Amino acid sequence: MANSTSKTVYDIFQSMEYGAYSPSTAATARAWLERHSYSLGFFMDGKFVCPVDRQTHTVTDSTGGTVCSVICAKDEDISSCGSSASAGFKTWSELSGHRRAKVLLRLASTLQRYTQCVSELCDLCQSPCSLPALIRLTQYYAGWAQLQDTLMPEWIPRGVVAVVVSDDCSFHSIWLKVLPALAMGNAVIMVPGVKLAPPTLLLAQLFMETALPAGVLSVVTGDTSVGARVAKNNQISYLTYSGSQQDGEVLAKQTAGWGLTISLCLSVSAECPFIIFESADIDSAVDGVIEAAFKKKKDWQWVLCVQESVLDSVVSRLKLRITGLKCVPLGSESDRTLVDVAVQDALQQGATLIQSCSPPASGALYPPTVLCGLAPPSSAAVSPPPGPLLPLLSFRSAAEGVALGNRTPHGQAASIWTEDLNLALETAKSLCVGSVWVNSHSVMDPSLPQCGRRDSGNCTDGGKEGLYQFLRPSPSPALPRSTPTSLDYAAFGTTASGFMVPEGFDPSSVTCSCSQYVGGKLCKADSGCSRTVQAPGGAVLAHCPDGGRKDVRNAVEAALKVQPGWLRKSPAARALSLYSLSDHLEKRRREMAASIQAQTGLSMEEADKEVELSISRLSDWAARCDKQSGGMPPLPQTGSALSAPEALGVVGVVLPDAKPLLSLVSLLGAAVSMGNAVILVPSEKYPLPAIDFIQVLQASDIPAGVVSVITGRRNQLTQALANHSEIQAIWYWGSLEGCQFLQHTCSSPLKRLWLHCEEVEGNDGGKYWSHSSPSLQEEMWREAVVWKSVWIPTA
Known part of the structure; x- marks a missing residue:
């Protein structure tokens, strides 16, 4: 029984404090690390490899204690890994979709048995992950592996895929790339950040219990240069990167000219609007923004946008809810400096602060803080620093709220709070973002596409749409691997024309x-x-x-x-309009055929055939205009999604x-x-x-x-x-x-x-x-669109 000093249920609901937390001993994870002598090497050709004479990096926990060390790959290690992955790809890609699906389903069962060890290791390395979500992801893509031969018969795997993920990303984000790549028949080389390396290596080991052929899954670790060095290996056919915008830009420039297709997911620190309309349930909205903005490890930087008519109500509730919240640990001492600078700049511009407590004099801790009264051009609102800072902006009309949400260069996600469904759907349609949550936030499911817009990336993950980045149509040639030329990028396209007028030209x-x-x-x-x-x-x-x-x-x-x-x-x-264009092309069929013949030297018969195909192709696109649409995928959670x-x-x-x-x-x-x-x-x-x-x-x-x-x-x-x-x-x-x-x-x-x-x-x-081939038109169509998912809870 509770003693006389215990709080009642009423007291807890009044203060909304979290209950007592008993830290995990992580005994299972430490036992696994001990078996590897707290020194982790690479995973290639189906086994752990720990070469000697390699530079090492230390992985630390939240208290600064040492978890283990990981080694940094040299070029010979990357070359060996590429050869192993190429051999593994040949075996894996020849298996039927059914056999690949069986491997992924066995992984889901294995994850259920080793849930405690994986969770503890993720927590130790400060990369928490929801194991049920990871199991759901594995089962989802096992289903697509099963259906590939039936539903995607003309698409073939790219080959050896490199998945490069920085320390800023979540552990889940690695497998959002790896699992669909494997399901479609590719071999994968993972290059995780230092903190993500131990749980990644553990999961690679668990994969071997599923009878995955050796070489299909590899892990190489090291510093930030490893991703670019892996990309330069000629065995790699495709590279996908998840991390910060700055590092993604550097990687793209480093790999330019290697003939490698690259996709970037630059969602780390992306600025996302959290919009509260006057028709919202204010209490629920404030609870949602507290949960989203002041988590220990959050995926995005939220900016709170509130309609002026309910601004005072939102601010008063924020003051009440934020009271008593503990300081949030920052990534490093340098992050604390950025936060201090942002707060001081905001104060000089006339902002007021709402804080749970006074900031400590030093250290990588900072209290949850709301910056009220900011102008949209304020630096704290344009590029919020990492940490528990929440800029608050106000708007008058719904149209102004949409404009405020679209002002950011990042188009990753948005959260909309309103009880008016028409307003919610219209706002979701108008926002230039990849994911929209109505009266909720950060809800994920593998059946929904996550598509970067603007500076947040150029790739699509999740759902069937996320599979196509790891496939290409069988008739379509791949970009050939090559060696970069010494190119003056500033002078490219600025030289004078080298065309000469023919001698004797009249x-x-x-x-x-x-x-x-x-x-x-x-x-x-x-x-x-x-x-x-x-x-x-x-x-x-x-x-x-x-x-x-x-x-x-x-x-x-x-x-x-x-x-x-x-x-x-x-x-x-x-x-x-396209049918009209096709009709007018048919009316000028003879003239267009004559133009092609005169220009290319083809026979009149071949030129006429090209015009005929062009007329048919325009009609194809006209017919597809109202045939291609999204859908409403079935979800395991309560709610609907589009x-x-x-x-x-x-x-x-x-x-x-x-x-x-x-x-x-x-x-x-x-x-x-x-x-x-x-x-x-x-x-x-x-x-x-x-x-x-x-x-x-x-x-x-x-x-x-x-x-x-x-x-x-x-x-x-x-x-x-x-x-x-x-x-x-x-x-x-x-x-x-x-x-x-x-x-x-x-x-x-x-x-x-x-x-x-x-x-x-x-x-x-x-x-x-x-x-x-239908897959060629499908490829063109998919290059012409981006995807948006909208989550609408019903309870």
Whole structure:
């Protein structure tokens, strides 16, 4: 029985204090570490490897005590790991989906038996993880492994996948990448941060109890340079990184030119809005923000946005709820310095503080703190430091609240609090984020896609949508591995044209002077310069504008004005516009075939066939406009969830030389069918079919500005597209140097890249474009969308 000093249930509910906490002894985890002499090596070829004479890093617990040491990989270790993974991939990828599913299901059972050891080791290494969530993740992707052969028959695994995760990420985030990669038949090399290394190595060991073939799963550890060194191994086919924005940008630049496809999930320290409308249940909303913002280890930096009509009510409840909360441990002493600086700057700008207690004089601890009265441009609101700081901003109308939520460059997630379902759904649709929670926060399930927007990343995890990053269509060639060239990124695309006018050229013999198409108008290049268009035999066919940076800027300005309206059109209305474009192309069939024949030298029969395929392809995209949609996945928790594809925004497309008309309409249809605006850069070698297609665009009812066509030098226009901050994605067919430039330049600001080396793909005679495989159109469509998930609890 409780003694006379014990608190009653009423007292506990009044104060909302947490109960007494009894720290775990972590005996099971320490026993596992003891078996490895508290020194952990690598995991490769199905066993632990601990080479001698390697630099070590110490893993510490929350008190600063030593947990164990991990070693740092050398280049020979990475090479051995790559060879082992390549051999493992051959065995693993040949297994049926059913056999791979059985392995993953055995892992789920093994995790249930070793729950205590895994949990204790995660806690020791300050990387807590929900084991039920990890088991659910394993079972979910076991199901997709089982269904792969039936539902995704034309997609093949990429090969050896490198998963690089920094210490800032959660342990769950590693397996959100690893498990779908394994389920789809890839081999995986994991490169965890130092704190994440021990539990990662433990789980790799547990995998071997499931009869996973040796080499399929490997773990190499070390400092921050290991990820880039792993990426340079020619056995790697794909790399995915999770961590901070700064480290992700560095990794992208380090690996540019290696011919490696890279995706970045830069959610660490992403700024996410927590929006409370006047129609919200204020008590529940305040409890939610306290739980989200002042956790010991949180995934994002929350910014509280409150409607002015309930601001005083929210502030008073925050003061009541925050009283008595204990100080939250920071990551390091340097984080404490950042927090102190942010608080002082906020105070100088007129902010007021709500704190649970006075901050300690020193040390890596800080009390939960709300910064009230901040202006949106305040540094504490724009980039909150790591720690228990919660900036509070106010807004008047719902539209202003959406604008406040969209002001951040990070588009990771948002939490909306309102009892008005219409307002919730409209706000969720308007926010430029990947995940939205209504009257809740941080709710995850593997069936829901998690998609980065803006600076928070360019990859999609979770759900069926997250599988495609680890697959490619079987007819589609992979980006070839290569060695970076010594490229002057500042000078790329700025050199003068090397084109020479043919000897003996008679200007009067050219009857056609072409224009480019910007904002719905025919115009010359801003530079006033033109280029000659030649037939295969050298005869001059026409003059076309030599576009540049100013032309791209004009096209983007026109696209930004019209794209929101084009997106708001119903899918059925967009389908009618594309059908109209197809009809007008059919009316000009003879002229387009003649243009292709004159430009490329093909026979009239082959040129006519390309036009026929182009008409059919446009009709395909028109038909898909209102057929592709998201869904409502079944969830194990109470509530409903929606997942839906959304438009990227403005897309730059650098077109290939192969099939100049068919490739143009294939990519244009993919982009505009989903509500994007597109800026097309025609083939530098064969621009005439694209120029003649402008007349088809003019005759159609696609709004002016949705499609622009800018002719000129490929490198110059690629450079202009890459350096425009409002372009969200670039699809590129060109040289290895162009691919290297884009990978290096488009890491900041971050853009979605779809890169193809035409030096390799151009040898297929254009079969890629004329191939009837459904997976190729599926790939184009998926490159044209981002995913949004909305969670709506019902209890």
